[in-house]
Amino acid sequence: GAVVSQHPSWVICKSGTSVKIECRSLDFQATTMFWYRQFPKQSLMLMATSNEGSKATYEQGVEKDKFLINHASLTLSTLTVTSAHPEDSSFYICSAVPTPVGGWSPLHFGNGTRLTVT
């Protein structure tokens, strides 16, 4: 159980275009999902917390107008990288918790999306 599906697994786009990444919880409802970014040989850095039915909470230094997050249902959150640039090339991973956030539940990660901006 607790499967998180992320799509696409990889994408190549041209500079200036937008890319949408989907994160779905397949067998549980997730009121909260998290979006991480991981550069090569580095750690996972939290970008934002996605809350169903409300605005996402962004971490310091993450541009909310560039990384648009929509969490319209209890099983789907999307991250749109707008006007992508080569420096946005990274591994984007979503995660979800099947219980209300309280620090007690393990995160379940999607497979990640490898974004390459040319």
Add this chain to the structure above:
Amino acid sequence: GENVEQHPSTLSVQEGDSAVIKCTYSDSASNYFPWYKQELGKRPQLIIDIRSNVGEKKDQRIAVTLNKTAKHFSLHITETQPEDSAVYFCAASITKLTFGTGTQLKVEL
């Protein structure tokens, strides 16, 4: 916010030896400490976790210890095997996870 430090950044051991990875955290309110294993290009996989009301937890060859007073926790892998080779991340959480910088573990034959 929470800050998690992890050491060492790389660790090389002989097959069958033990491996120990250590992490420290800054926020005494953190109450959940998972460890993740990540193979190249793949998602992090939870291998063990511990909560703040427990000092030690073991699952076969893997164990985690937590010292709340000192605000540090450690991952112990015994009888290491080549398939244990990967990057390991510790994390600390109150309501959201903050990850350590990662340890590249290499188990040599």
